[in-house]
Amino acid sequence: MPEVDAAWEEWLSSNVVRGCSPDSMIEAMVRSGFAADAASVAVHRTLGQNSAGAASVAAVAASAASAASAASAAVAAVASTASAASAATGAARAAVAPCTYQYDAVPVARGNVIRAYDRDVRVLMRCERPQVIVFADVLSPDECGEMIERSRHRLKRSTTVNPATGQEDVIRNRTSEGIWYQRGEDPFIERLDRRIASLMNSPVENGEGLQILHYDTTGEYRPHFDYFPPDQPGSAVHTAQGGQRVATLVVYLNDVADGGETIFPDAGMSVAAMQGGAVYFRYMNGQRQLDPLSLHGGAPVLAGDKWIMTKWVRERAYG
Numbered sequence: 001m002p003e004v005d006a007a008w009e010e011w012l013s014s015n016v017v018r019g020c021s022p023d024s025m026i027e028a029m030v031r032s033g034f035a036a037d038a039a040s041v042a043v044h045r046t047l048g049q050n051s052a053g054a055a056s057v058a059a060v061a062a063s064a065a066s067a068a069s070a071a072s073a074a075v076a077a078v079a080s081t082a083s084a085a086s087a088a089t090g091a092a093r094a095a096v097a098p099c100t101y102q103y104d105a106v107p108v109a110r111g112n113v114i115r116a117y118d119r120d121v122r123v124l125m126r127c128e129r130p131q132v133i134v135f136a137d138v139l140s141p142d143e144c145g146e147m148i149e150r151s152r153h154r155l156k157r158s159t160t161v162n163p164a165t166g167q168e169d170v171i172r173n174r175t176s177e178g179i180w181y182q183r184g185e186d187p188f189i190e191r192l193d194r195r196i197a198s199l200m201n202s203p204v205e206n207g208e209g210l211q212i213l214h215y216d217t218t219g220e221y222r223p224h225f226d227y228f229p230p231d232q233p234g235s236a237v238h239t240a241q242g243g244q245r246v247a248t249l250v251v252y253l254n255d256v257a258d259g260g261e262t263i264f265p266d267a268g269m270s271v272a273a274m275q276g277g278a279v280y281f282r283y284m285n286g287q288r289q290l291d292p293l294s295l296h297g298g299a300p301v302l303a304g305d306k307w308i309m310t311k312w313v314r315e316r317a318y319g
């Protein structure tokens, strides 16, 4: 069984502060090999530590509540009736709770087949809360193979943004190797950038460069949010250009023999990795609220390996 090391401690406390449910955190830990009782102890210990530091959490929640609309006002009213520590934790949770996030229209076109620049993409599944769409045929098998072969010899161990500093750290929450491509860096990449922008119905300029990730057997990416947490000092470095991330498309470049699904633990949903298919999810609405139900991860690869290509889309032009 794994240990609750520094990486797990950081994962636990950041997810508690963001308002993830205890059950979703326990479930994610059990998926990563913890016994259920050990996961439960770790989660509840972190929840206890967090209510001790509730004053700073309360400040974040209060500023979120005062900046937002009627829904947040109701949250603040509820919080004021509870005791100090639990009110603070409760307000922080409610500020990011699913019921306060307003689901406005997803920008992706309707229909079962979407013409995306130069290719017809099939829609397999749409979920409204969180906003998730599963596609088939985003890339052809040849395009998937070409992307893998171009990337295979250029991979470097993946990093994760340190929320305190904004720097990229190698930590055990993300056991994969990756490489970034510049937007439009050659005709092949440019075609994929345009196809994906058309599918996501967002300007090509708002997309970050494509990222390729490779996970070996046992590789995983523990549940996280793709947006930069607004309450963390390190996020400003990343949002200075292009603003917040609003949506993600993860394209699967190979069939994974076992495991490696993209999981949404708070929604009880998982998407299997199938070559050329993709999962789209949107987590920022037109009011700039962030959806806590978009918590997601890459489940451990149980057999074989896994290649994905990711496009993150910003609020405004990026780069």
Ligand code: PD2
Binding pocket: 213, 221, 226, 250, 260, 261, 262, 263, 296, 297, 298, 299, 308, 310
């Ligand atoms: O590998 C995945 O399925 C995955 C899941 C969640 C990748 C990412 N997030 C990511 O790169 O952000």
Ligand code: ZN
Binding pocket: 224, 225, 226, 296, 297
């Ligand atoms: Zn992600």
